[in-house]
Amino acid sequence: MTIIDGKAVAALVREQVAERVAALGEQGKRVGLATLLVGEDEASQVYVRSKHRAAAEVGMYSYDVEMNADVSQDDVVGQIESLNVDSNIDGMIVQLPLPGALDGNAAVEAIDPKKDADGLHPYNLGLVMLERPLAIPATPYGIMRLLEHYEIETEGKTAVVVGRSFLVGRPLGILLGSKGVDCTVIQAHSRTKNMAELTASADIVVAAVGRPEFITKDMVKPGATVIDVGINRTAEGLVGDVAYDEVSEVAGAITPVPGGVGPMTVASLLVNTVTLAESRST
Numbered sequence: 475m476t477i478i479d480g481k482a483v484a485a486l487v488r489e490q491v492a493e494r495v496a497a498l499g500e501q502g503k504r505v506g507l508a509t510l511l512v513g514e515d516e517a518s519q520v521y522v523r524s525k526h527r528a529a530a531e532v533g534m535y536s537y538d539v540e541m542n543a544d545v546s547q548d549d550v551v552g553q554i555e556s557l558n559v560d561s562n563i564d565g566m567i568v569q570l571p572l573p574g575a576l577d578g579n580a581a582v583e584a585i586d587p588k589k590d591a592d593g594l595h596p597y598n599l600g601l602v603m604l605e606r607p608l609a610i611p612a613t614p615y616g617i618m619r620l621l622e623h624y625e626i627e628t629e630g631k632t633a634v635v636v637g638r639s640f641l642v643g644r645p646l647g648i649l650l651g652s653k654g655v656d657c658t659v660i661q662a663h664s665r666t667k668n669m670a671e672l673t674a675s676a677d678i679v680v681a682a683v684g685r686p687e688f689i690t691k692d693m694v695k696p697g698a699t700v701i702d703v704g705i706n707r708t709a710e711g712l713v714g715d716v717a718y719d720e721v722s723e724v725a726g727a728i729t730p731v732p733g734g735v736g737p738m739t740v741a742s743l744l745v746n747t748v749t750l751a752e753s754r755s756t
């Protein structure tokens with residue numbers, strides 16, 4: 475059984491990004507990433523800090539914008555628009571979810587798609603659908619890099635993705651089914667009827683549900699690859715969407731939580747940012 479080491483692969487991806495950032499630097503171009511954090515949610519603060527650390531590590535300039543939770547939607551959009559026209563910024567992220575009544579979708583839509591480091595703008599989601607991506611949603615992108623790194627066979631394989639959010643499940647389903655990857659994808663969700671039967675037939679199971687230990691041993695075919703996207707904060711600490719101990723008895727390969735998909739999300743954000751910087755500088 476292979477434990478898929480997201481931390482190690484993310485370090486490799488960051489090295490590749492650092493080389494690309496350095497190459498742009500030689501042409502006099504500094505790569506800049508901006509983060510916009512609204513409110514004081516502790517988990518969001520941790521995520522944003524880790525993005526700045528990672529950006530610094532690959533030689534990017536990073537810019538931290540923080541706004542109070544009581545700002546208006548117009549204030550948020552105004553801030554995004556000023557980053558859109560800031561020539562020092564190549565990529566930006568709006569840390570989601572936004573607090574209170576603020577509209578996260580509208581905020582993402584205000585981002586210039588050519589600066590959309592999370593790859594969540596409808597324009598970039600559309601390019602993923604058309605199989606000519608620019609910025610790819612960071613978590614699905616990270617998962618695809620993990621499968622590639624571990625040479626997990628995908629062609630003609632059945633992949634069940636549990637979850638259909640626009641952040642994770644839905645774009646991942648598209649990527650897994652795209653030409654060259656060639657999985658046969660089943661996109662499962664809360665209305666799916668025969669869940670255990672479906673997952674037990676899959677060569678690749680992805681859990682992006684947000685329910686602790688949702689995928690159990692009996693739901694996994696021996697030898698299958700199991701990707702756990704879930705991050706659930708419980709009294710027992712951080713728990714994934716997969717019952718790791720029992721599922722690892724049958725899986726052929728599995729991502730741990732933490733140390734699996736999480737580090738790849740941040741690394742993919744950096745890949746998107748340098749890709750956007752390269753496309754702006756040509």
Ligand code: NAP
Nearest residue numbers: 613637638639642663664682683684703704705735736739
């Ligand atoms: P989300 O927007 O809440 O979507 C959850 C999906 O799971 C929905 O499509 C929902 O179905 C489905 N679902 C919920 N309960 C279900 C059930 N009982 N049976 C089958 N499907 C069910 O969550 P998300 O943003 O995709 O995130 C999913 C998890 O990944 C969360 O734990 C989140 O914290 C984590 N996450 C991790 C990373 C990372 O970097 N590791 C990044 C992003 C998210 P419906 O559509 O029918 O409601």
